[in-house]
Amino acid sequence: MSAPTLSVNGELHPLRPGLTLLTLLRDLGVDPARVAVAVNNDFYPGARVPDRSLEDHDVIEIVRIIGGG
Amino acid sequence: MPADPLTLGGRTFTSRLMTGTGKYTDFGVMREVIAASGAQIVTVAIRRVELNAPGHSGLLDALNWDALQLLPNTAGCRTADEALRVARLARAATGVSWIKLEVIPDARYLLPDPVGTLRAAEALAADGFTVLPYVQADAVLARALEAAGCAAVMPLASPIGSGRGLRAPELLRTVLDGARVPVVVDAGLGVPSDAAQALELGADAVLVNTALAEARDPVGMARAFALGVQAGRAAFLAGRMAPRAHASPSSPVSGVVALPDPEVPV
Numbered sequence: 545m546s547a548p549t550l551s552v553n554g555e556l557h558p559l560r561p562g563l564t565l566l567t568l569l570r571d572l573g574v575d576p577a578r579v580a581v582a583v584n585n586d587f588y589p590g591a592r593v594p595d596r597s598l599e600d601h602d603v604i605e606i607v608r609i610i611g612g613g
Numbered sequence: 614m615p616a617d618p619l620t621l622g623g624r625t626f627t628s629r630l631m632t633g634t635g636k637y638t639d640f641g642v643m644r645e646v647i648a649a650s651g652a653q654i655v656t657v658a659i660r661r662v663e664l665n666a667p668g669h670s671g672l673l674d675a676l677n678w679d680a681l682q683l684l685p686n687t688a689g690c691r692t693a694d695e696a697l698r699v700a701r702l703a704r705a706a707t708g709v710s711w712i713k714l715e716v717i718p719d720a721r722y723l724l725p726d727p728v729g730t731l732r733a734a735e736a737l738a739a740d741g742f743t744v745l746p747y748v749q750a751d752a753v754l755a756r757a758l759e760a761a762g763c764a765a766v767m768p769l770a771s772p773i774g775s776g777r778g779l780r781a782p783e784l785l786r787t788v789l790d791g792a793r794v795p796v797v798v799d800a801g802l803g804v805p806s807d808a809a810q811a812l813e814l815g816a817d818a819v820l821v822n823t824a825l826a827e828a829r830d831p832v833g834m835a836r837a838f839a840l841g842v843q844a845g846r847a848a849f850l851a852g853r854m855a856p857r858a859h860a861s862p863s864s865p866v867s868g869v870v871a872l873p874d875p876e877v878p879v
Contacts, residue, residue: 552664553662554661555664572664573664579662579706581705582702587701587702587704588705589708590705590706607661607699607706608659608662608671609658609659609671609672609673609685610658610659610660611633611634611635611636611643611672612633612634612657612659612686613633613686613774613820613822
């Protein structure tokens with residue numbers, strides 16, 4: 545059995561025991577207020593990211609607004 | 614409110630020129646361009662945060678969104694499912710449920726996938742989004758998107774960022790004929806006369822980004838596009854003359870004075 549992992553913005557990320565969404569963002573150096581986050585099919589405004597626990601194979605996207613047409 | 618507002622997604626706008634925020638390296642120029650354009654609807658894109666290089670200045674902080682309608686796009690999405698996901702992330706990131714829907718599998722011409730666009734539009738409209746789909750100028754597709762609940766349709770003039778102008782006005786005409794939602798010509802406009810042409814034909818608005826961002830003087834070009842859009846709209850409302858195959862003299866043909874011909878020696 546392989547070690548539990550997350551997909552974070554398309555890259556594999558180790559899931560250590562007790563890791564939550566907020567601690568993941570803190571580990572990554574991401575200020576939640578400036579982003580939006582999806583965990584699988586749940587979508588959260590950065591300011592309202594819940595401190596939910598994470599599970600093996602969770603797919604997480606962290607996005608921001610940039611210039612575009 | 615003037616007599617001729619643009620009503621889109623339940624809101625009214627005085628400007629028929631929309632702009633993007635792409636290709637500007639300087640928020641100051643971008644702000645000046647948007648102000649000079651008079652645009653009230655402004656597009657932005659959604660991208661993954663670069664986890665290896667966090668720290669970025671916020672585009673959302675650079676503009677006054679109380680005065681502008683924010684229109685996030687799904688640029689970069691190749692499938693309907695990707696577009697649905699990005700639209701929902703955009704709503705979470707901005708608090709705005711307007712979405713410029715782009716489903717573009719083709720990188721060379723950036724031409725939209727009509728089937729995927731329709732499928733995503735149906736899902737997003739059902740999910741409460743104000744959907745503005747980017748499409749080819751296809752009347753059958755446009756009617757289907759209206760039926761799906763889209764707030765507008767956005768046919769392209771020519772490929773994104775090409776600046777080639779309106780290449781298929783006859784096809785645009787078929788989209789305009791009988792349209793029940795605003796038609797916004799998006800992509801490929803290069804100069805204000807392109808915008809004027811779209812509005813003259815009856816388009817309700819246009820969206821430009823590259824034509825402004827890559828102009829030698831972006832602010833001057835934004836001002837020029839605003840005038841082009843106003844001219845085109847005024848011409849559409851005034852009603853153009855019917856074209857003729859042959860000349861028709863503007864001066865009366867009777868009572869012409871016979872003058873001596875100076876070329877003929879007396």
